Amino acid sequence: MRDLTAVKAALKEHEIELPSWAFGNSGTRFKVFGQPGVPRTPWEKADDYAALARHAGDLGIRIGAVNANVFQDEDYKLGSVCNPDPRVRKKAIAHLLECVDVMDATGSRDLKLWFADGTNYPGQDDIRARQDRLAEALATVYARLGGDQRMLLEYKLFEPSFYTTDVPDWGTSLLHCQALGPKAQVVVDTGHHAPGTNIEFIVAMLLRAGRLGGFDFNSRFYADDDLMVGAADPFQLFRIMHEVAGADALKPAAGIAFMLDQCHNIEPKIPAQIRSVMNVQEATAKALLIDADALATAQLAGDVLGANAAMTDAFSTDVRPLLAELREETGLDPDPLSAYARSGYGEKIIAERVGGTPASWGS
Numbered sequence: 001m002r003d004l005t006a007v008k009a010a011l012k013e014h015e016i017e018l019p020s021w022a023f024g025n026s027g028t029r030f031k032v033f034g035q036p037g038v039p040r041t042p043w044e045k046a047d048d049y050a051a052l053a054r055h056a057g058d059l060g061i062r063i064g065a066v067n068a069n070v071f072q073d074e075d076y077k078l079g080s081v082c083n084p085d086p087r088v089r090k091k092a093i094a095h096l097l098e099c100v101d102v103m104d105a106t107g108s109r110d111l112k113l114w115f116a117d118g119t120n121y122p123g124q125d126d127i128r129a130r131q132d133r134l135a136e137a138l139a140t141v142y143a144r145l146g147g148d149q150r151m152l153l154e155y156k157l158f159e160p161s162f163y164t165t166d167v168p169d170w171g172t173s174l175l176h177c178q179a180l181g182p183k184a185q186v187v188v189d190t191g192h193h194a195p196g197t198n199i200e201f202i203v204a205m206l207l208r209a210g211r212l213g214g215f216d217f218n219s220r221f222y223a224d225d226d227l228m229v230g231a232a233d234p235f236q237l238f239r240i241m242h243e244v245a246g247a248d249a250l251k252p253a254a255g256i257a258f259m260l261d262q263c264h265n266i267e268p269k270i271p272a273q274i275r276s277v278m279n280v281q282e283a284t285a286k287a288l289l290i291d292a293d294a295l296a297t298a299q300l301a302g303d304v305l306g307a308n309a310a311m312t313d314a315f316s317t318d319v320r321p322l323l324a325e326l327r328e329e330t331g332l333d334p335d336p337l338s339a340y341a342r343s344g345y346g347e348k349i350i351a352e353r354v355g356g357t358p359a360s361w362g363s
């Protein structure tokens with residue numbers, strides 16, 4: 001069994017980043033369901049990014065990654081940076097460069113890039129030419145990054161394009177990142193793989209290559225479901241965190257951004273974010289509880305069942321009391337969900353945020 005003080009120290013250092021879009025209205029392509037109390041303006045969103053960063057700082061939080069959006073404009077129907085039309089590519093690149101300006105103002109380290117680019121039909125566009133355009137755009141943006149800024153390139157198997165996706169997998173992302181330089185890193189969205197993909201293997205490979213920039217955590221049953229992380233397959237999340245912990249990459253100095261990328265369409269949004277953070281913490285605590293010596297000994301001895309037991313024993317541990325204790329030690333409520341319910345904040349924002357246009361996904 002691991003030293004509990006060390007486990008707690010590692011958990012205290014572990015930072016999890018929340019996505020702004022999780023707090024806005026969202027839905028499927030069939031329907032966006034509005035919820036009361038959703039933010040409308042960017043203090044509730046923002047125009048003066050430096051002021052926003054100061055406001056966040058006053059609240060004891062930091063602005064995280066800047067997520068580019070080159071997928072919600074009429075011009076991007078045939079792609080953004082891979083579009084055959086140079087005018088559209090120029091527009092997309094200008095947006096990406098503007099994102100770096102925003103990072104300068106907010107002090108954000110990471111530019112997160114996800115491209116909806118791809119094609120629906122064989123022959124629709126030239127696969128290699130699209131990669132050339134992508135490489136050129138990435139190089140332009142990379143050259144604009146400051147010394148402490150990074151570019152995180154996300155991949156996704158399919159959707160919205162169904163024949164080719166220009167960054168469909170970690171190999172493609174990694175190749176582009178390697179061509180660019182050390183400030184380009186791969187981001188693993190846990191919902192962006194084919195069913196049955198061994199994500200922890202990908203994580204191990206990227207860690208080994210020094211190219212894991214971060215995670216977009218969420219759960220999927222079928223495709224890019226964006227459900228709460230740890231809801232569909234907590235054992236998978238545990239296995240992923242085991243790879244991260246094993247590479248000593250939990251600490252902020254390791255430079256891995258642990259981000260949530262979720263949408264809460266039918267469940268209340270703030271409690272859902274709290275639940276998600278708790279799910280990541282539980283998986284992480286279990287991963288840290290793996291008896292590393294017993295595991296290594298069993299592995300070296302070829303003790304298949306013993307090695308497997310070292311993993312499953314840790315996974316079967318109820319870490320909720322440990323995490324409750326940890327929260328109390330850091331001056332937090334041991335039970336975050338009931339603390340939120342007791343706070344009255346949910347009722348307060350419903351009462352205050354009436355009228356106006358709620359922040360929303362695609363409506």
Ligand code: RM4
Pocket residue numbers: 067114154156189216224261
């Ligand atoms: C993508 C990907 C990105 C997210 C967009 C909206 O599937 O997960 O991270 O920002 O969706």
Ligand code: MN
Pocket residue numbers: 114154189216261
């Ligand atoms: Mn994502």
